[in-house]
Amino acid sequence: MVNMVTVAWSLISWTMKKAGFVEPCTVEIEVGTVMRFWIPSQTISKSTKPAIVLLHAFCADGLANWMFQIISLSKNYAVYVPDFIFFGGSTTDKLDRSPSFQAECLAKGLKKLGVEKCAVVGLSYGGMVALKMAELYSELVQAVVISGSVLAIEECMVSRAVEDIGFSSCSEMLLPSSTDGLRTLLSVTVYRNIHFPNCMLSDFLQVMFSNRNERSELLEALVNSYKDIHIPKFSQRIHLLWGEKDKIFKPEIAHKIKERLGNNTTVEVIKKAGHLVNLERPCVYNKCLNKFLSSVMIDEKK
Numbered sequence: 001m002v003n004m005v006t007v008a009w010s011l012i013s014w015t016m017k018k019a020g021f022v023e024p025c026t027v028e029i030e031v032g033t034v035m036r037f038w039i040p041s042q043t044i045s046k047s048t049k050p051a052i053v054l055l056h057a058f059c060a061d062g063l064a065n066w067m068f069q070i071i072s073l074s075k076n077y078a079v080y081v082p083d084f085i086f087f088g089g090s091t092t093d094k095l096d097r098s099p100s101f102q103a104e105c106l107a108k109g110l111k112k113l114g115v116e117k118c119a120v121v122g123l124s125y126g127g128m129v130a131l132k133m134a135e136l137y138s139e140l141v142q143a144v145v146i147s148g149s150v151l152a153i154e155e156c157m158v159s160r161a162v163e164d165i166g167f168s169s170c171s172e173m174l175l176p177s178s179t180d181g182l183r184t185l186l187s188v189t190v191y192r193n194i195h196f197p198n199c200m201l202s203d204f205l206q207v208m209f210s211n212r213n214e215r216s217e218l219l220e221a222l223v224n225s226y227k228d229i230h231i232p233k234f235s236q237r238i239h240l241l242w243g244e245k246d247k248i249f250k251p252e253i254a255h256k257i258k259e260r261l262g263n264n265t266t267v268e269v270i271k272k273a274g275h276l277v278n279l280e281r282p283c284v285y286n287k288c289l290n291k292f293l294s295s296v297m298i299d300e301k302k
Contacts, residue, residue: 084129107137
């Protein structure tokens with residue numbers, strides 16, 4: 001039987017390449033580690049467009065997560081969309097599962113692709129890696145936008161978030177093994193109740209939830225105790241672009257992050273949107289994102 005998610009993903013991939021937005025590229029980060037990037041059809045070495053890097057959430061690959069933003073941003077920016085290690089076409093034989101390792105691989109991959117400076121946009125897990133990139137590679141990252149994410153995962157924060165939603169652990173929530181589990185996850189990540197048939201959910205599980213053991217290790221690496229949490233001083237402008245109805249990381253968390261990070265950080269909340277704000281309200285999200293990125297680029301030219 002044909003997997004409809006595979007068919008849909010192939011159609012999206014073909015459309016992105018045919019329309020000249022992005023095309024796939026596999027980059028060897030080092031021996032034993034490769035990352036798949038979707039890169040501009042016209043490489044940045046031949047373009048004066050500023051570079052934007054889009055970092056995906058935990059339950060899909062880069063293209064599925066950011067397809068609406070790729071279309072919106074490609075006119076004015078050179079858009080790069082990586083798959084994290086153990087997602088999509090990216091893998092490693094290394095044992096490191098930390099966000100720092102993901103950030104290191106991304107920085108090395110972008111350098112090999114000729115990217116010297118970029119703005120980074122991250123959703124959920126991608127937001128955590130985006131902030132780690134900004135901390136470790138300030139010469140590369142000019143600005144950061146994060147949605148539905150946090151500075152660091154604290155044990156009590158994870159317990160509170162997953163228990164409030166009805167899960168016993170972070171892995172149970174983010175690595176569903178059944179259509180019922182996936183349906184429940186979708187119900188807490190979006191504001192509007194969208195019904196998907198079981199056959200489509202089953203197909204999605206087969207396509208998007210490979211490398212389950214390694215991804216479980218990635219989640220374990222996120223959890224820190226309070227004493228291990230270090231809040232760096234970021235030199236970049238940071239914009240927190242949030243769904244008003246985010247049930248996982250509520251908007252109050254965005255305001256607390258702003259308090260910790262100071263005056264270089266701004267908060268913007270999108271109404272009638274949940275955790276997957278960029279997919280649920282793409283037009284509004286794109287408008288807000290483009291406005292912030294435009295202001296960053298104007299400031300950089302001064």
